[in-house]
Amino acid sequence: MSNEKIEKSILPETGKHLNRRDFLKTGLRAAAFLSLASITGYSLSKSMSDDLVWQIDPTKCVQCGKCATNCVLNMSAVKCMHVHKMCGYCDLCGGYFKPQVKNLDTGAENHLCPTKALKRSFVEAPYYKYDVDESLCNGCGKCVEGCGAFGNGSLHLQINHDLCTNCNQCAISKVCPADAIVQIPASKGYMLKSGFNT
Amino acid sequence: MQIVKYLLISIFLLIFFQTSNAQRFPEPDFESGYEVPETQTIAPRALSWEYLDVVVLFIALSVMSWFVIKKRSRKGIFWTSIFSIIYFGVIRLGCVCSVGSIQNVTLSLFQSNYIIPITVIAFFALPLLFTLFFGRTFCAGVCFMGAVQDLVNIKPISIPTWLNKPLSAIPYIYLVLALLLAATGADFIICRYDPFIGFFRMNATFGMFVFGAVILILGIFIGRPYCRFLCPYGVLLNWMSRLSFWHTTITPSVCIQCKLCDTSCPVDAINKPVQIKPETIEKGRNRLITLFVLLPVFIVASGFLASRLYKPLSTIHPTVHLAEEIKWEQDNSKKTGSEDSKAFHSTGIQASQLFSDAGRIQHFFYYGTWIGGAFLGLFFGISLLKTSIVRRQEDYEPDKGNCVSCGKCYKYCPVPPTP
Amino acid sequence: MDTSNSIVNNTNINSPQSIPTNSGGVRGKYIAKYMAILSIVIVIIVSMFMILNYIQIKVHHPIESGTIDNLVKKLDGSDDDKVLREQIRVIDLMSRKAYFSYLWQLKTGAWIVIGFSLIFIFSVKIYTKKNTIGTVGNIKPDSFWEVKSKERKWMMISIGTLAIVAVVLSLSSNKYYTDFNSFIINENITEDLPLKQNELTVITSQVDTITTDSLSQSTDSTAATDFPTDAEIKRNHPAFRGPFGLGVNYKTKLPTDWDGVSGKNIKWKKAISLPGLNSPVIWGNFLFIAGANENTRKVFCYNRLTGALIWTKEIKNIPGSPAKSPKVTNDTGHSAASLTTDGKRVYAIFSNGDIVAFDYEGKQVWAKNLGVPDNHYGHSSSLQFFKNKLIVQYDDNKSCKLFALATQTGEEIWKTIRSGKISWASPLIVPKGNNAEIIVNNLPYVAAYNAETGKEIWKLDCLTGEIGSSPAYANGMVFAANEYAKMVGIKDGKIVWEGFDYLPDVSSPVAYLDYVFFTTSYGDLVCINQKDGALIWHHEFDNGFYGSPVIADGKLYCIDRTGTTVIVEAGKEFKLIGQPSIGEKSDCTPAFADGMIYIRGQKNLYCIGK
Structure with a gap:
């Protein structure tokens, strides 16, 4: 295109006025191109090839329950995840049973989980295993609170990457009172708690 | 029996509470050979898919530009836009989109500790680059939001310029606000108030659904209401498109002023022939001089006015918001009891530190509102100036800034292409 | 002006008036x-x-x-x-x-x-698919200026409305909001705004301080907390060699050129009334330093921006404190250990075993004596803190102890008695999620301890001689060295590599990116590969180094005994950036704040910056 323009400007019949306008236009184009290039270049200078994903920092989470209601998905992408390696396999599980439970059985009246997503199975006396059915879990965090208050804190809320649409601005992060929703490089995957403390 | 067990457990718990901060219950010693399972996690979307998105964007832009500039095929434009709706909307659920990426780029410009993924930069820069070369072919349909509005625009009506012009100022205000909030790390409002994304995710707040539905219903009659009267990215595309090297034309050859395309544009972006002499030179010149003199006044006044709003605006930032709450607690010596307040007190951060942070953010907002306001003043001043300048024009031409290259005018031109 | 099925009725054009499209259907x-x-x-x-x-x-x-x-x-x-x-x-x-x-x-x-x-x-x-195309617009040429003036009118109306809305909003709302400008503590700090996203920096920063997979027990964090977050620690310079004692600072815009004699780039200079080899520590605008002789021990608090002395406190009448300070050598002195501060209190320790905490107003919060040390040079292990625990490495010829004292009260939280012999090194803190490891050198061990419990995590026999150098840490590896011994790279309590050249005596190594930097008392500066201990480069300077090399702003700052700071690129090529001098002897390690460097010379404290 610039060739064409230059030719035009050399042509004797084109007025001086047009020349100036072409010159101005070329200048503006160069300016637009350079500013776009510099903004992009500057961003690139501090970019990373990795993608960012949202995760809950379990050390900050206060289990306010907003994860269940504020995710853009109707069944929140926040699920309870169980780090079995931290679990005490207790019979009386603070995450499974209501605080004042009388009978340690699986009756609906004893469950803490409103959707019964936490399953209990017998391993060996006196140990019980607890698993989360993610298709039922709505991320309310009640069990996490219970486990943290009475147990090892092996249950915790985390964002399931399979479900998370990875919004540019996580809707939960905006309302999280503890600023626990953070963006981490995708290669780091999950911010899960690790095993037993020594 | 039960009670004894309970007592034992509670004593055990009490002892543990007192002595240890580590796990309360020891690691079980399984005798049955039971093995402790790993926590099952599903890996995030592979990085290669993110790069594929960029490739798809590039290809879609190229194909769209080819259809617009070379083939002049409305059908091609239409089917490319359907593809974009399906890929970027239905499959990718609209994130990250070029419109929202302005905020990520802004954040990375202003906050050195935000590290931006390259893919997001590509989503920001590619459409702008293509627009600088080919006009707003991105808007034509690569942008799935534009494509959706294009799809529903069944019975377009024209908006008179006296209404069109003031409404077109909204994107500038929106852009300034979005950039200010993104630069301070307060919020990504473009993403939050995206009217269409809810339809693709089939989920949004009730209010956003209503907003989206209103835009779509309006969009039946008014061509692309979001693109024209809201889209902040459109402002940048508009600037780039004005300078574009190649831009689509209504006629494939030479305009014969047949007026057939006159009302064909759904976004009122056709510049019509102006052959009249300017009104009395004296009057016009005086007005121009007045407006020129007023321009700096506009800039300063607008900057000043905007800067008066920095405090309420800064409360959009969570830190300032929290600081206001904690300040209130201090002044009234009671707790609000909100989750935010509780969470803050549990961190052990000093209120003075929080206030200091809030002060620095407000400081940023103060200068940000000054600059943003001054920019808006400049924009308003120039808009007024433009209403007093007339440029001689003989042909029907697309307005390079506002034309979204949708190609709906092609079929109205009766002139055959020059061989 | 709508595009309904109207057929072109304007006849004064030469073009086809309508184009029939598919008329079927x-x-x-x-x-x-x-x-x-x-x-x-x-x-x-x-x-x-x-x-x-x-x-x-x-x-x-x-x-x-x-x-x-x-x-x-x-x-x-x-x-x-x-x-x-x-x-x-x-x-x-x-x-x-x-x-x-x-x-x-x-x-x-x-x-x-x-x-x-x-x-x-x-x-x-x-x-609604049309059978015909086109209707002709009816823009009347004479109405052009009417259209424009109408446009102008409505533009004015909208601008006016916006302005009125802005005025009303600002008048009605401003009184409900607080102006936090007066609360800003660090006015001169030009670092980034506190961001929600700032976790990113922590995770992607070169120093592997937080490993996300080792997040531990957290749900009890609602318990009383009286300590700064890691991010706040990184924003300040709370201990010897900076945040966590790792020697890597996060400050930017630091000067690289100054002259203490001509006063170039010297913002202020203050004489310190008592001698001491401890290095300054900084929190916000407060800078703390201590000095002592046989009879007097003092802590000084300065406004780091202006150099104004805010308060001076003498430490006396501490229960258990000996009447006469133990004998120390001149090149250690009575106040060799650096202070530490956690944003609420500042802690100091002296040659006679006195340990004291002051709040920022200069009020003594607690003080005690840890027992007069039997130390033939003088106590010189600097203090550190982790959460609400003040970490004290307290080695003497009788025993080697590691204490955790409650920062609020000075009460002992745990005490670990270590086998091995005296050292003069300082501990460093390696945050691990919610917990941390304390890495300590003594003779002949390098060892790691759980900061919450004081329990030993690993211990490695690899040092000999009189240990003056502190360990360094980066990317999961610990580095230690001592003159007459060797330098080692340790991973998970096992030796990965060893080296026998350019061993430090007084100064401590610093690890950054893929490198470990050592300076020696003979003027050597070496860069070693973290992974295998290979020598990457070596350069010899005229004067020996006692102050420890530290990384700031991506550069390595090493101060030699004459007070000249050797500034080199912290990278795989040796690249000298500058050799500015304060013009006064110094054996201390510099402290950093954004845009400013603080160096303690033999007599004066310098603030270097523009």
Whole structure:
């Protein structure tokens, strides 16, 4: 295109006025191109090839329950995840049973989980295993609170990457009172708690 | 029996509470050979898919530009836009989109500790680059939001310029606000108030659904209401498109002023022939001089006015918001009891530190509102100036800034292409 | 001006007036019309149902309604009412069914609405497809300026409205908001705004301070906390060699050129009335330093921006403190150990075993004596803190102890007695999620301890001689070295590599990116590969180094005994950036704040910056 323009400007019949306008236009184009290039270049200078994903920092989470209601998905992408390696396999599980439970059985009246997503199975006396059915879990965090208050804190809320649409601005992060929703490089995957403390 | 067990457990718990901060219950010693399972996690979307998105964007832009500039095929434009709706909307659920990426780029410009993924930069820069070369072919349909509005625009009506012009100022205000909030790390409002994304995710707040539905219903009659009267990215595309090297034309050859395309544009972006002499030179010149003199006044006044709003605006930032709450607690010596307040007190951060942070953010907002306001003043001043300048024009031409290259005018031109 | 089926009626043009398109498909249009009506009716009906459903859920959420909780309470009150229990179970099942079918309904409804909307759009498109194209606009040439002036008028009206709205908003709202400008503590700091996203920096920063996979027990964090976050620690310079004692600072815009003699780039210079080899520590605008001789021990608090002395406190009348300070050598002195500060209090330790905490107002919070050390040079291990624990490495010829004292009260939280012999090194803190490891050198061990409990994590026999150098840490590896011994790279308590050249005596190594830097008392500066211990480069300077090399702003700052700071690029090539001098001897390590460097010389404290 610039060739064409230059030719035009050399042509004797084109007025001086047009020349100036072409010159101005070329200048503006160069300016637009350079500013776009510099903004992009500057961003690139501090970019990373990795993608960012949202995760809950379990050390900050206060289990306010907003994860269940504020995710853009109707069944929140926040699920309870169980780090079995931290679990005490207790019979009386603070995450499974209501605080004042009388009978340690699986009756609906004893469950803490409103959707019964936490399953209990017998391993060996006196140990019980607890698993989360993610298709039922709505991320309310009640069990996490219970486990943290009475147990090892092996249950915790985390964002399931399979479900998370990875919004540019996580809707939960905006309302999280503890600023626990953070963006981490995708290669780091999950911010899960690790095993037993020594 | 039960009670004894309970007592034992509670004593055990009490002892543990007192002595240890580590796990309360020891690691079980399984005798049955039971093995402790790993926590099952599903890996995030592979990085290669993110790069594929960029490739798809590039290809879609190229194909769209080819259809617009070379083939002049409305059908091609239409089917490319359907593809974009399906890929970027239905499959990718609209994130990250070029419109929202302005905020990520802004954040990375202003906050050195935000590290931006390259893919997001590509989503920001590619459409702008293509627009600088080919006009707003991105808007034509690569942008799935534009494509959706294009799809529903069944019975377009024209908006008179006296209404069109003031409404077109909204994107500038929106852009300034979005950039200010993104630069301070307060919020990504473009993403939050995206009217269409809810339809693709089939989920949004009730209010956003209503907003989206209103835009779509309006969009039946008014061509692309979001693109024209809201889209902040459109402002940048508009600037780039004005300078574009190649831009689509209504006629494939030479305009014969047949007026057939006159009302064909759904976004009122056709510049019509102006052959009249300017009104009395004296009057016009005086007005121009007045407006020129007023321009700096506009800039300063607008900057000043905007800067008066920095405090309420800064409360959009969570830190300032929290600081206001904690300040209130201090002044009234009671707790609000909100989750935010509780969470803050549990961190052990000093209120003075929080206030200091809030002060620095407000400081940023103060200068940000000054600059943003001054920019808006400049924009308003120039808009007024433009209403007093007339440029001689003989042909029907697309307005390079506002034309979204949708190609709906092609079929109205009766002139055959020059061989 | 609409594009309905009107046919061109303006005849004064030469072009074809209308272009007939496909004129067939009347039947198709008929079908399209009814399809459109049908689909829009379905869309409206389904939308109405969805809205009603939504409202119903808002009013009465099946699983959050509390009905079951009330019934359970009743059950607790009664004596195992079997009927009631059965009732609860039934209601529970029903409510969960209601909840999940609501979710299903929403999803299905959304699909129906979207599907039929698409059908509607396409049918309407077919129905309104025009047989002819074009109508001619009726812009009257003479109305051009009318249009423009109308446009101008409405532009003015909108601008005016906006301005009025802005004025009203600012007048009505500003009084409800606080102006936090007066609360800004670090006015001169030009670092980034506190961001929600700042975790990113922590995770992606070169120093592997936080490993996300080792997040540990957290749910008790609501317990009383009286300590800064890691991010705040990194923003300050709270201890010897900076945050956590790792020697890597996060400050920027630091000067690289100054001259203490001509005063170039020297912002202020203050004489310190008592000698001491401890290095300054900084929190916010407060800078703390200590000095002591046989009889007097003092802590000084400066405004680091202006150099104004805010307070001076003498440490005396401490229970258990000896009447006479133990003998020390001149090149150690009575105040060799650096202070530490956690944003609330500052802690100092002296040659006679006195340890003291002051708040920022200069009020003594607690003080005690840890027992007069039997140390032939003088106590010189600097203090560190982790959360609410003040970490004290307290080695003497009798025993080697590691204390954790409560920062609020000075009470002992744990004490670990280590085997091995005296050292003069300082501990460093390696944060591990919610916990941390304390890495300590003594003779002949490098060892790691759990900061919460004081329990030993690993211990490695690898040092000999009199240990003056502190360890370094980066990327999961610990580095230690000592003159007459060797330098080692340790991973998980095992030696990965060893080296025998350029061993430090007084100064401590620093690890950064892929490198470890050592300076020696003979003027050597070496860069070693972290992974295998290979020598990357070596350079010899005229004067020996006693102050430790530290990384700041991506550069390595090493101060030699004459007070000249050797500044080199912290990278794989040796690149000298500058050799500015304060013009006064110094054996201390510099402290950093944004844009400013603080160096303690033999007599004066310098603030270097523009």
